[in-house]
Amino acid sequence: MAIDIEKANATVVERFMEARPVATTMAKAIEVVPGFHENMLLHAGPPVTWERMSGPMKGAMVGALIFEGKAKSAEEAEKMLSGGKIEFSPNHEHMCTGPMAGVISPSMLVYEIENKTHGIKCFSNLNEGRGKVLRMGAYSQDVLDKLRWMENTLGPTVKTALEAMGGIDIRAILSKALHMGDDGHNRLDAASVLWTTQLSPWIAKTAKNTDTAFEVIKFLGENALSILNPVMAGCKTMTAAGHNVEGSTIVTIMARNGTDWGIKVSGLGDRWFTAQSPIVKSLYFPGFTEADACRDIGDSVITETAGIGGFAMANSPALVTFIGGVPKDAINTTLDMYEITYAEHKQFTVPLLDFRGTPTGVDIRKVVEKQITPRVNTGVAHKDPGVGQVGAGVASAPMSLFEDALVAFAEKYNI
Amino acid sequence: MAIDIEKANATVVERFMEARPVATTMAKAIEVVPGFHENMLLHAGPPVTWERMSGPMKGAMVGALIFEGKAKSAEEAEKMLSGGKIEFSPNHEHMCTGPMAGVISPSMLVYEIENKTHGIKCFSNLNEGRGKVLRMGAYSQDVLDKLRWMENTLGPTVKTALEAMGGIDIRAILSKALHMGDDGHNRLDAASVLWTTQLSPWIAKTAKNTDTAFEVIKFLGENALSILNPVMAGCKTMTAAGHNVEGSTIVTIMARNGTDWGIKVSGLGDRWFTAQSPIVKSLYFPGFTEADACRDIGDSVITETAGIGGFAMANSPALVTFIGGVPKDAINTTLDMYEITYAEHKQFTVPLLDFRGTPTGVDIRKVVEKQITPRVNTGVAHKDPGVGQVGAGVASAPMSLFEDALVAFAEKYNI
Numbered sequence: 093m094a095i096d097i098e099k100a101n102a103t104v105v106e107r108f109m110e111a112r113p114v115a116t117t118m119a120k121a122i123e124v125v126p127g128f129h130e131n132m133l134l135h136a137g138p139p140v141t142w143e144r145m146s147g148p149m150k151g152a153m154v155g156a157l158i159f160e161g162k163a164k165s166a167e168e169a170e171k172m173l174s175g176g177k178i179e180f181s182p183n184h185e186h187m188c189t190g191p192m193a194g195v196i197s198p199s200m201l202v203y204e205i206e207n208k209t210h211g212i213k214c215f216s217n218l219n220e221g222r223g224k225v226l227r228m229g230a231y232s233q234d235v236l237d238k239l240r241w242m243e244n245t246l247g248p249t250v251k252t253a254l255e256a257m258g259g260i261d262i263r264a265i266l267s268k269a270l271h272m273g274d275d276g277h278n279r280l281d282a283a284s285v286l287w288t289t290q291l292s293p294w295i296a297k298t299a300k301n302t303d304t305a306f307e308v309i310k311f312l313g314e315n316a317l318s319i320l321n322p323v324m325a326g327c328k329t330m331t332a333a334g335h336n337v338e339g340s341t342i343v344t345i346m347a348r349n350g351t352d353w354g355i356k357v358s359g360l361g362d363r364w365f366t367a368q369s370p371i372v373k374s375l376y377f378p379g380f381t382e383a384d385a386c387r388d389i390g391d392s393v394i395t396e397t398a399g400i401g402g403f404a405m406a407n408s409p410a411l412v413t414f415i416g417g418v419p420k421d422a423i424n425t426t427l428d429m430y431e432i433t434y435a436e437h438k439q440f441t442v443p444l445l446d447f448r449g450t451p452t453g454v455d456i457r458k459v460v461e462k463q464i465t466p467r468v469n470t471g472v473a474h475k476d477p478g479v480g481q482v483g484a485g486v487a488s489a490p491m492s493l494f495e496d497a498l499v500a501f502a503e504k505y506n507i
Numbered sequence: 508m509a510i511d512i513e514k515a516n517a518t519v520v521e522r523f524m525e526a527r528p529v530a531t532t533m534a535k536a537i538e539v540v541p542g543f544h545e546n547m548l549l550h551a552g553p554p555v556t557w558e559r560m561s562g563p564m565k566g567a568m569v570g571a572l573i574f575e576g577k578a579k580s581a582e583e584a585e586k587m588l589s590g591g592k593i594e595f596s597p598n599h600e601h602m603c604t605g606p607m608a609g610v611i612s613p614s615m616l617v618y619e620i621e622n623k624t625h626g627i628k629c630f631s632n633l634n635e636g637r638g639k640v641l642r643m644g645a646y647s648q649d650v651l652d653k654l655r656w657m658e659n660t661l662g663p664t665v666k667t668a669l670e671a672m673g674g675i676d677i678r679a680i681l682s683k684a685l686h687m688g689d690d691g692h693n694r695l696d697a698a699s700v701l702w703t704t705q706l707s708p709w710i711a712k713t714a715k716n717t718d719t720a721f722e723v724i725k726f727l728g729e730n731a732l733s734i735l736n737p738v739m740a741g742c743k744t745m746t747a748a749g750h751n752v753e754g755s756t757i758v759t760i761m762a763r764n765g766t767d768w769g770i771k772v773s774g775l776g777d778r779w780f781t782a783q784s785p786i787v788k789s790l791y792f793p794g795f796t797e798a799d800a801c802r803d804i805g806d807s808v809i810t811e812t813a814g815i816g817g818f819a820m821a822n823s824p825a826l827v828t829f830i831g832g833v834p835k836d837a838i839n840t841t842l843d844m845y846e847i848t849y850a851e852h853k854q855f856t857v858p859l860l861d862f863r864g865t866p867t868g869v870d871i872r873k874v875v876e877k878q879i880t881p882r883v884n885t886g887v888a889h890k891d892p893g894v895g896q897v898g899a900g901v902a903s904a905p906m907s908l909f910e911d912a913l914v915a916f917a918e919k920y921n922i
Contacts, residue, residue: 271825272697273687273858282687285700289728292703296711296720305711305720313704409858410686419858443688443824443834444859 095339095505097457104334104342104358105435105453108398111207111333113214113326116259118251122198125186125215129198132179133157136194136391137349138364139182142174146350146386148229151477152193153178155231159239160197166231166478184345184356187332188215189324189391191317192227192473193350200239201247203322205262207329214328216321218242218250221311228473228480229386249308253294260290262326265319266400267439270450275408276323276440277392277401278415278469278484284318324391327398334358334453341501342434343454346397346466346489350389350473355493357456360504365497367490374472374485375416386475388487393468399437399452402467402486403429406442415469415484425467425486426451432458432466456501459494510754510920512872519749519757519773520850520868523813526622526748528629528741531674533666537613540601540630544613547594548572551609551806552764553779554597557589561765561801563644566892567608568593570646574654575612581646581893599760599771602747603630604739604806606732607642607888608765615654616662618737620677622744629743631736633657633665636726643888643895644801664723668709675705677741680734681815682854685865690823691738691855692807692816693830693884693899699733739806742813749773749868756916757849758869761812761881761904765804765888770908772871775919780912782905789887789900790831801890803902808883814852814867817882817901818844821857830884830899840882840901841866847873847881871916874909 122128133153140149154169157178163169172178183190190196202215220238224230254260265286266274272282292309299305312318335344340358347354352366369387376382395401405411406426409419426442429451436449454466465488472483501507537543548568555564569584572593578584587593598605605611617630635653639645669675680701681689687697707724714720727733750759755773762769767781784802791797810816820826821841824834841857844866851864869881880903887898916922 268696271688281683282697282700285697285704288704288707289700289724292707292711292728293721293725296707296714296724297717299711302712302717302720305717306708309704309711310708313707412858413862419861443827446834447828 097339097341100337100339100359101342101434101453101455104337104340107210107333108330108452109435109438110209111330112209113205113207113262113329114259115203115254115262115322116206117204117255118201118247119204121196121200121202121215124204125188125202127186131177132181132198134181134183134186134188134190134194134196135349136183136190136192136389137347138352138354138366140180140349140351142180144351146389147476148386148389148473149193149195149350151229151231152195152226154477155226155235156195156197158231159236160199182347183391184347187213187328189328189394190217190227191320191324191392192390192471193229194391195226201243201251203325205322205325205329207333210333212329212332214325214332216325218247219315219317219321221315222317222481224480229477230480231478245304246308246311249295249299249304250291252298253291256298257294260287262322263439266323270400270404270407270440271443273408273410275401275405275411275469277395278471279408279411280319280323281316283323284316285313287319288312320392324394327394330398331394336361339505341456343397343456346393347391348388348393350386353388353490353493355497357497357501360497360500363500365493367492370487370490372470372472372485372487373416374483375414376483377481380482384474384482386473388470389473390470392470396466396468397454399450400440402469404440404442404450405469406444411469415486428464429467431462432464456494456497460498463491465489465491465494512754512756515752515754515774516757516849516868516870519752519755522625522748523745523867524850524853525624526745527624528620528622528677528744529674530618530669530677530737531621532619532670533616533662534619536611536615536617536630539619540603540617542601546592547596547613549596549598549601549603549605549609549611550764551598551605551607551804552762553767553769553781555595555764555766559766561804562891563801563804563888564608564610564765566644566646567610567641569892570641570650571610571612573646574651575614597762598806599762602628602743604743604809605632605642606735606739606807607805607886608644609806610641616658616666618740620737620740620744622748625748627744627747629740629747631740633662634730634732634736636730637732637896639895644892645895646893660719661723661726664710664714664719665706667713668706671713672709675702677737678854681738685815685819685822685855686858688823688825690816690820690826690884692810693886694823694826695735695738696731698738699731700728702734703727735807739809742809745813746809751776754920756871758812758871761808762806763803763808765801768803768905768908770912772912772916775912775915778915780908782907785902785905787885787887787900787902788831789898790829791898792896795897799889799897801888803885804888805885807885811881811883812869814865815855817884819855819857819865820884821859826884830901832901843879844882846877847879871909871912875913878906880904880906880909
């Protein structure tokens with residue numbers, strides 16, 4: 093059968109761009125996430141065994157089991173995790189995404205993000221803020237206490253507000269925030285305050301009391317990553333809409349687990365292509381160096397997959413103070429990404445480049461031809477469990493992912 | 508006496524930059540504004556008589572008298588205004604600022620903005636949002652109804668929240684918002700949501716009921732100019748700190764009333780230098796043309812006087828969709844303003860220009876030498892009373908202001 097790659101790719105990126113994700117409500121993960129069960133933990137990136145698992149992901153899994161009440165101590169949790177009592181499964185196999193370690197456990201509340209154009213629902217958990225947090229592999233008492241507050245207070249309050257207001261249009265917020273210094277991944281300062289500003293009146297109206305309204309609005313407003321998780325799930329609803337189009341060479345999933353990078357390609361079904369995850373080129377927090385860094389980790393690269401994040405970095409010159417480099421690098425990163433993408437986004441634009449659309453839809457053919465791989469703005473976790481974030485920077489996907497995928501594509505389609 | 512202009516100017520810009528304005532509370536104008544009285548109306552720009560007054564300013568004065576209960580109709584108000592019953596005085600003579608017509612009447616609530624570094628208090632009224640509003644010269648029933656809601660609900664709720672939280676640091680918000688696509692004058696999308704996000708938890712906690720909290724937070728969050736008035740008063744506390752330094756050639760006030768532009772210079776005391784206000788180079792709203800435009804109007808150019816607004820436009824390439832031009836113009840405007848300013852701001856920076864400080868402190872010597880006048884991002888009001896905004900664009904101050912001031916400077920200091 094002759095395939096029309098151009099037509100297939102045009103279909104895929106059109107779906108990416110037409111997708112309109114809306115945050116509608118929250119629910120317990122076990123109740124809404126497809127294929128989840130009580131003895132499963134979800135995680136970022138491609139599949140991984142306990143033996144090969146990165147430190148921060150191990151730490152987050154330990155914390156999650158204690159949070160679930162399944163283990164009383166780190167020792168007990170590790171025993172369960174290494175003993176085959178718990179099934180590990182990638183978020184992406186369950187229409188989920190999670191930043192960094194990305195661990196989602198059954199009783200955690202997750203956002204439901206619905207792509208209203210294509211009727212696809214994806215999920216992500218609540219964001220804990222910066223610093224010592226589960227997603228960076230920390231699981232001390234204060235981390236667990238905050239998770240419980242999120243479960244009992246933050247989540248239910250946000251859920252009620254979201255339902256009362258009829259949901260929040262994630263794409264509309266991103267379109268605006270990309271003109272407000274955000275890249276849509278590592279810098280979400282604007283999107284997070286826009287999110288908070290839309291939620292706040294409804295929280296004030298519907299929270300169980302004014303003290304709860306106060307603490308929830310304050311927490312959301314002070315967390316510059318409040319909207320990261322709904323943005324990630326929103327981006328997944330975009331790229332999922334373009335997955336499984338026969339003959340397409342567009343990447344629909346990129347994700348890392350701190351050990352491996354993995355990608356999936358629209359025309360290559362459910363096969364993961366994986367390679368060792370790189371060390372992030374990073375600015376380190378005081379007291380840390382590259383020797384402390386876990387390899388690149390997290391599902392957040394779904395933002396780049398959808399055409400923002402590092403790909404939209406020309407919108408975010410101020411971000412270089414956080415991830416390193418000079419403002420000109422920000423513009424050059426976006427320009428480079430045009431080389432390996434199929435389209436310019438219709439909803440997300442770069443004012444500085446005369447409102448050109450962001451580079452959208454990584455084409456494995458172009459990556460291999462140009463020998464340029466996708467660039468990602470990202471946080472860096474400590475390589476050991478229990479520590480937390482140590483820096484932020486820029487990572488490049490391994491070239492072999494795209495080479496392997498291209499070989500598989502040629503085989504599948506007899507090219 | 509030999510004067511040291513360089514030293515004087517360094518002192519002035521140092522005060523501009525060291526000033527830290529904080530929004531502390533609100534009060535009725537008559538109770539806090541120096542020199543105000545019951546039969547006075549304050550207005551934007553330099554002094555002006557009823558006969559020479561621009562249409563939108565006349566409209567705003569009519570609306571203010573009806574709002575105050577001093578007149579029952581536009582006819583009655585006009586009769587009072589033209590008959591010498593009401594004294595008109597520039598905001599700037601009373602430590603006030605107001606956008607566009609800038610009319611402040613005795614019973615209006617005003618923000619108190621305190622420069623904590625120098626102990627200077629300035630004031631501005633509440634922002635009405637975009638569209639048909641008093642500051643643009645409209646005074647229909649819906650305009651007056653909104654003013655009353657602002658007086659009875661919005662203002663008291665914000666006042667209580669500001670006091671409970673201990674005030675909001677305007678300079679800190681501006682520093683951040685300038686890295687979020689704002690110029691700090693015509694585009695305040697980011698600053699306004701940061702302002703709303705800081706206020707919201709306290710409004711939720713202290714509003715008289717949840718319905719009030721809901722409507723106030725929603726109004727603030729949806730008004731992309733919520734923070735404009737406190738920003739203007741904040742900028743005035745900066746430049747006022749630098750006024751009246753002997754021997755300084757730095758401009759401390761720029762303001763327009765729709766008829767004239769006026770400036771004051773630090774080393775030239777309380778003398779206004781004035782010239783006819785220009786027509787703004789503007790993008791017009793559908794249905795309007797330059798023939799509908801009032802000449803440049805408003806105290807909002809105090810932002811440029813303090814080193815932001817048009818001067819920081821390199822931070823705001825997306826603004827060209829609202830005021831006209833292409834993104835490159837935004838960068839060039841900032842670069843041009845370095846030619847006529849004395850310093851680069853220590854608190855306000857431009858990421859795209861490698862975090863260079865914004866051009867700060869207009870030096871009348873440089874303006875005349877380079878033949879470049881300050882450029883201002885601004886709204887445009889209809890020239891007739893009662894209509895409202897018709898566009899937005901860029902204005903350049905008349906050169907003669909600076910030439911006249913330089914002559915006066917030479918005379919005063921025997922140069």
